[in-house]
Amino acid sequence: MSREHEQGMSVIVKTITRLTVGLILLYGIYILVHGHISPGGGFPGGIIIALSFIHLMLAYGKDAALKKLPRYVTSFLEGFGALMFLAIALLGFSGGYFFLNFISKGEPFKLFSAGTILLSNLAISLKVGAGLFAIFVALILFRFDDEGEEE
Amino acid sequence: MLELYILLIFMIIAAVVAVEVKDLLSSVIAVGAVGLGLCITFLVLKAPDVAITQLVVEILALIILIRATLKKDLPFSTTGRWFLNTLITLVFVAAFLSVAVYALRDLPPFGEPLMRVAKTYLKEGLSETGAANLVGSVILDYRAYDTLGEATVLFTAVIGVLTLVRKVGRKKEAAVAREESDE
Numbered sequence: 001m002s003r004e005h006e007q008g009m010s011v012i013v014k015t016i017t018r019l020t021v022g023l024i025l026l027y028g029i030y031i032l033v034h035g036h037i038s039p040g041g042g043f044p045g046g047i048i049i050a051l052s053f054i055h056l057m058l059a060y061g062k063d064a065a066l067k068k069l070p071r072y073v074t075s076f077l078e079g080f081g082a083l084m085f086l087a088i089a090l091l092g093f094s095g096g097y098f099f100l101n102f103i104s105k106g107e108p109f110k111l112f113s114a115g116t117i118l119l120s121n122l123a124i125s126l127k128v129g130a131g132l133f134a135i136f137v138a139l140i141l142f143r144f145d146d147e148g149e150e151e
Numbered sequence: 152m153l154e155l156y157i158l159l160i161f162m163i164i165a166a167v168v169a170v171e172v173k174d175l176l177s178s179v180i181a182v183g184a185v186g187l188g189l190c191i192t193f194l195v196l197k198a199p200d201v202a203i204t205q206l207v208v209e210i211l212a213l214i215i216l217i218r219a220t221l222k223k224d225l226p227f228s229t230t231g232r233w234f235l236n237t238l239i240t241l242v243f244v245a246a247f248l249s250v251a252v253y254a255l256r257d258l259p260p261f262g263e264p265l266m267r268v269a270k271t272y273l274k275e276g277l278s279e280t281g282a283a284n285l286v287g288s289v290i291l292d293y294r295a296y297d298t299l300g301e302a303t304v305l306f307t308a309v310i311g312v313l314t315l316v317r318k319v320g321r322k323k324e325a326a327v328a329r330e331e332s333d334e
Contacts, residue, residue: 035284035287036281036282036283036284036287036288036291037282037283037284038283038284039284039286040284041284041286041287041290041291042291078306078309082302082303082306085299085302086299089295089296089299098296105280105281107281108277108281108282108283109283113281113282113283114280114281114282114283114287114288115280115281116291116292117280117281117282117287117288117291117292120291120295120298121287121291124298124302127302127305127306128302128305131305131306131308131309134309134312134313135309135312135313138312138313138316138317139312139316141316142316142318
């Protein structure tokens with residue numbers, strides 16, 4: 001067995017995870033970008049995307065997940081999402097007021113419609129997903145550190 | 152508009168008092184005055200839902216702050232003036248109940264909401280925002296300011312968690328015990 005198989009859960013869990021984690025990520029992205037057409041949006045989409053990485057971490061151990069999404073990337077995405085949402089709000093001043101929908105509305109029921117709503121969903125999902133993953137990683141690593149010190 | 156300016160001046164004065172006063176308890180009470188003034192301001196600006204939230208959060212925060220600034224427990228006497236205490240309680244309960252009955256008459260009947268704002272959202276939502284999902288058009292277009300506040304709350308929560316479980320600057324238990332024994 002290679003070094004990779006020593007961490008995390010059993011082979012069954014790892015195989016199932018390898019098959020499902022991509023689908024979960026894809027479903028999260030679908031929920032996110034169709035937020036203005038069907039039920040969903042930035043909050044649930046971001047949570048599902050973060051859950052796919054948490055799934056990876058639970059099955060393969062913390063090193064495999066942190067290699068895919070390091071902590072500095074998480075904190076960058078968290079701040080970037082917040083600033084992007086604020087920037088969308090402030091760009092509304094170009095047409096008159098806060099949170100003006102300044103991009104053309106497009107045709108309803110198409111993917112690229114509804115102006116800033118799609119961009120706002122993207123920003124919120126980055127913020128929510130990165131935030132949830134950061135909290136999870138912080139709590140997991142904190143417990144590991146404590147256990148390491150006691151030994 | 153006059154009452155709004157009076158409230159704003161009152162809040163500014165209370166805030167200055169809260170910063171400048173030396174006694175910590177007086178400062179906390181001045182902060183509470185600012186919060187309650189803000190609550191009445193929301194009510195004047197016709198945002199009763201925000202006013203209720205502000206009132207609840209303000210009272211909770213005030214209790215916690217007062218409890219944190221007082222060093223020792225206040226004496227809580229239950230003996231002695233029980234007749235007066237019970238009488239005052241009953242008078243206040245009766246007063247609040249009668250005011251509530253008077254105020255609740257103005258509410259729309261159960262199951263028949265007014266839908267003044269919601270009607271406009273449902274009618275104009277698709278053409279004004281271009282979003283087929285009306286929930287999305289409300290939370291990210293009509294009420295996007297609320298969503299910005301929610302995102303800020305979440306951001307603060309993440310920062311709080313990361314601060315609490317951080318590794319940098321945290322003392323080991325042995326070091327803390329040593330410092331305590333030194334004192």
